Amino acid sequence: MSDLLLKLRDLHTDIGQYHILHGVDLEVPRGQVTMLLGRNGAGKTTTLRSIMGILPPHRGAVTLDGRAVTGLNSALIARQGVALVPEDMGIFANLTVEENLTLASLDGPPDPKRLERIFTAFPALRTFWKGRAGTLSGGQKQMLSVARAMISERRLYLIDEPSKGLAPAIVSTLAKALRELKSEGATILMVEQNFRLAKALGDRAAVMDNGRVIWSGAMADLASAPDLQSRLMGLSLEDHT
Incomplete structure (x- = not known):
């Protein structure tokens, strides 16, 4: 070990x-x-x-x-x-995707290279970048929750x-990112x-x-x-x- x-x-x-x-x-x-x-x-x-x-x-x-x-x-x-991705996702529903990730970043604005990796893993987050997190689907909210942990190196x-209650296609996307x-x-x-x-x-x-x-x-x-x-x-x- x-x-x-x-x-x-x-x-x-x-x-x-x-x-x-x-x-x-x-x-x-x-x-x-x-x-x-x-x-x-x-x-x-x-x-x-x-x-x-x-x-x-x-x-x-x-x-x-x-x-x-x-x-x-x-x-x-x-x-x-240390970053926690909680079972209840822990996102801020009234804030945008951008604001959720900015708040989760430990070192100021998100690093562009790290952000691009997140967009590659979860393209929906780029699509809904300026949208409120509360309007996302359940799978997209889980993607955002995982992305909040990934936005800074931990x-x-x-x-x-992370896969609880999600469709197989969303589980596959999350598995690839993990x-x-x-x-x-x-x-x-x-x-x-x-x-x-x-x-x-x-x-x-x-x-x-x-x-x-x-x-x-x-x-x-x-x-x-x-x-x-x-x-x-x-x-x-x-x-x-």
């Missing part, structure tokens, strides 16, 4: 009176795509939000590139080079179910229920259940072992799209 960019140790997080994470241990290697898998309600989204500081853990440690970031607010964590991308991001050496931690997409993109996988990581290893090992998939998640990857 390459050196680690992100480490979680004994992470515990509550939401109100509910104890959601029960001691999560997770390692994310630099320059790889790590898939966070598991049944609904296993704690995957809460894990991403805890890393980002949106849901501060009450116990345990989050370490980014050797530096503890536990307890920092989400704005400071973003300044450490050390770590946290991506929560492959391009991966080819640039990006480090990605991604929650995904589309297991074929997880298999295609993932280098490593971690499976969660009941607020803990119960298995971690190479994505290829998990993808080639239906019995292991069934034992860990109650399903076979090959049976789900």
Whole structure:
């Protein structure tokens, strides 16, 4: 395994009176795509939000590139080079596509070369550049959400179910863009229920259940072992799209 960019140790997080994470241990290697898998309600989204500081853990440690970031607010964590693509997309519906991407850029106006790469990946964003984000289709909003994370180079991308509810053609477009991001050496931690997409993109996988990581290893090992998939998640990857 390459050196680690992100480490979680004994992470515990509550939401109100509910104890959601029960001691999560997770390692994310630099320059790889790590898939966070598991049944609904296993704690995957809460894990991403805890890393980002949106849901501060009450116990345990989050370490980014050797530096503890536990307890920092989400704005400071973003300044450490971490981007979150949330499940609800997190775009500003009343702002234009241009304004959404400009706000997401860490270093002032978007870099023209990086912007051109985004337009190549998501041509609809060029078409609706001056249009309000709220008028986009669901797939186009997801493209914008991913593009907001990509508009500046980040050390770590946290991506929560980018293919959820999207048509196969839109999923294919997103997959191509994420492959391009991966080819640039990006480090990605991604929650995904589309297991074929997880298999295609993932280098490593971690499976969660009941607020803990119960298995971690190479994505290829998990993808080639239906019995292991069934034992860990109650399903076979090959049976789900």
